[in-house]
Amino acid sequence: MSVTKLLAISLGAILTNNFIFSQFLGICPFLGVSKKSDTAIGMGLAVTFVMGLASAFCYGVNIILVKLGLDYMQTVAFILVVASLVQFIEMFLKKSMPTLYTALGVYLPLITTNCAVLGVVLLNVQNDYNFIESVVYGITGGLGFLLAIYLFSTVRERLEFADYPKAFEGFPIALITAGLIALAFMGFSGLQVWPM
Amino acid sequence: MNFNKQLKDGLIYQNPVLVQVLGMCSTMAITTSVSNGLGMGLSVLVILTLSNIFISLLRKIIPNEVRIACYIVVIAGFVTIVDLCLQAFVPAIANSLGVFIPLIVVNCIILGRAEAFASKNSVAASAVDGICQGIGYTVVLLILSAFRELLGAGTLLGVQIMPSSYVPAGMLTLPVGGFLCLGTLIAIMQWALARSEKKNAEKKETEGK
Numbered sequence: 001m002s003v004t005k006l007l008a009i010s011l012g013a014i015l016t017n018n019f020i021f022s023q024f025l026g027i028c029p030f031l032g033v034s035k036k037s038d039t040a041i042g043m044g045l046a047v048t049f050v051m052g053l054a055s056a057f058c059y060g061v062n063i064i065l066v067k068l069g070l071d072y073m074q075t076v077a078f079i080l081v082v083a084s085l086v087q088f089i090e091m092f093l094k095k096s097m098p099t100l101y102t103a104l105g106v107y108l109p110l111i112t113t114n115c116a117v118l119g120v121v122l123l124n125v126q127n128d129y130n131f132i133e134s135v136v137y138g139i140t141g142g143l144g145f146l147l148a149i150y151l152f153s154t155v156r157e158r159l160e161f162a163d164y165p166k167a168f169e170g171f172p173i174a175l176i177t178a179g180l181i182a183l184a185f186m187g188f189s190g191l192q193v194w195p196m
Numbered sequence: 197m198n199f200n201k202q203l204k205d206g207l208i209y210q211n212p213v214l215v216q217v218l219g220m221c222s223t224m225a226i227t228t229s230v231s232n233g234l235g236m237g238l239s240v241l242v243i244l245t246l247s248n249i250f251i252s253l254l255r256k257i258i259p260n261e262v263r264i265a266c267y268i269v270v271i272a273g274f275v276t277i278v279d280l281c282l283q284a285f286v287p288a289i290a291n292s293l294g295v296f297i298p299l300i301v302v303n304c305i306i307l308g309r310a311e312a313f314a315s316k317n318s319v320a321a322s323a324v325d326g327i328c329q330g331i332g333y334t335v336v337l338l339i340l341s342a343f344r345e346l347l348g349a350g351t352l353l354g355v356q357i358m359p360s361s362y363v364p365a366g367m368l369t370l371p372v373g374g375f376l377c378l379g380t381l382i383a384i385m386q387w388a389l390a391r392s393e394k395k396n397a398e399k400k401e402t403e404g405k
Contacts, residue, residue, distance in 0.1 A: 021371055022371050023225070023371075024220075024221045024222075024224050024225035024371065024374065025221055025225075025299075026221065027220040027221045027224065028218075028220055028221065028304055031217070031220065072276060072280060073276070074298070075272050075275055075276050075279070075298040075301055076269065076272040076273060076276060079268055079269075079272050079301050079302070080265075080268075080269070080272075083264075083265055083268060109264075112264070112268075112302075113302045113304060113307060114302070115221045115299050115302045115303075118298070118299060118301065118302050119295060119299055122295050122298055122299070123295060126294075126295065165383070166390075167383045167384070167386045167387035167390070168379075168383045168386075169386070170386070171217050171379070171382050172379040172380065172382045172383035172386065173379070173383075174379075175375050175376070175378055175379030175382065176375065176376060176379040176380075178375045178379075179372050179373075179374075179375030179376040179379060180372075182371050182372045182375055183372045186370070186371075186372065
């Protein structure tokens with residue numbers, strides 16, 4: 001395994017194949033938790049953390065499943081791993097970092113149903129990534145999510161003062177805005193790391 | 197039980213995508229062609245109905261504290277069944293839907309209906325609710341995917357529809373097009389709902405006089 005490959009994976013996960021803007025994973029929290037930039041950052045960090053951990057754990061779980069010839073149970077096993085991981089993190093934060101816990105509030109359990117988390121785990125298996133590649137893909141995918149949700153929340157804060165047709169209130173204008181940001185992200189699509 | 201009302205709710209007033217704004221990821225990601233939209237819509241319809249029936253059956257057994265985990269396991273089981281069936285019978289569609297089939301597990305529509313409806317209502321009502329909401333979801337997927345495939349590639353279900361001189365607006369099949377089309381569709385829906393509400397209010401007013 002080379003450093004170049006890891007770089008290529010990170011670059012893809014953050015910019016060219018951003019989870020939100022080109023793979024459509026994790027749209028629900030992206031639209032739901034992006035009204036203020038500070039909660040957006042909190043959510044982004046939490047998702048990054050869970051994605052990294054889930055990638056690591058599910059890599060192990062997948063090895064066991066394949067050994068037992070149970071790979072068709074992947075979806076069920078992975079979602080259970082993610083759910084228990086989120087539950088565990090919730091308990092841990094409640095005990096040791098209560099301020100962060102209250103700041104994240106209801107969004108923490110919602111990470112379970114964030115398709116970006118389950119998506120990254122499934123993509124790891126699909127792409128045959130090894131352990132380090134999986135973890136790197138998980139973390140950088142989360143960072144890409146963080147970047148997207150932060151950019152989007154700053155635009156959305158300004159939208160409150162914007163003047164648009166009444167029918168577009170709420171989700172439609174948010175989706176259009178996201179579409180325009182996605183258009184900007186398409187500018188990265190030619191980027192790649194050349195093998196040295 | 198009022199089938200008509202539930203169907204109307206699923207299609208219009210409580211449409212899972214356009215009004216409840218659930219299940220965005222799959223809606224935008226796979227509506228690039230009609231065959232994908234149809235495959236996804238029907239899969240969700242089947243899974244939603246089955247999981248609604250099952251969760252409604254189990255609603256008195258599942259303890260309240262761990263209900264979400266139980267729901268997810270039930271849903272994941274059905275998703276795996278549908279995933280395997282698709283791979284066996286329509287491998288082309290299974291391939292192009294890719295990772296989004298297993299991701300139906302975390303589709304908020306299914307968990308949302310389980311939590312909001314199936315856990316509180318009888319088996320028959322839950323089954324009807326699953327079918328109606330599934331139809332609402334499928335219809336939206338079909339509208340979106342027909343629009344995007346027709347203008348973005350000039351085809352419908354892979355058959356060339358537009359004249360050969362038509363230059364496809366490729367942007368529509370890209371992620372950008374997904375965001376823009378869905379945003380506009382929800383806006384149209386909000387406009388129509390607001391209008392009909394206003395009409396109803398006016399009608400009541402004149403009747404009141």
